[in-house]
Amino acid sequence: MANRKACLFAALYSLLIVASFIGSSESASCCMNYTKKKLPCKVVKGYTIQHINRSCDIDAIIFHLRGRFVCADPSKPWTMRVVNCVDERMRKFN
Structure with a gap:
């Protein structure tokens, strides 16, 4: 009986740890x-x-570059030019 309680406690504790990492x-x-x-x-x-x-x-x-990500301000004109350029490139491949 004590062994079952220990296993249950260990399982719940593990779940708590995993949930904290996800958050x-x-x-x-x-x-x-x-x-x-x-x-x-x-x-x-x-x-x-x-x-x-x-x-x-x-x-x-969030721009995806080779091996990393770069965050850009969506209110900046250059950001939207790059978004439009990437969209146009994707349309050509589809």
Whole structure:
């Protein structure tokens, strides 16, 4: 009986640890500030859009580069030029 309680306790404790990592990793994947450098379209492989939510404080365009991600301000004209360029490139391939 004590062995079953120990197993149940261990399982619940493990679940609690996993849940805490999932919650903290969500905020780690958020943009917290914007790049100051303008990116050329040719280095951008794709992008995602981040909206403000409970763990992300800013709206952002997350540009996907080879091996990394760069956060850009969606209100900047250069950001939207790169988004349009990537969209146009994707339309050509589809």
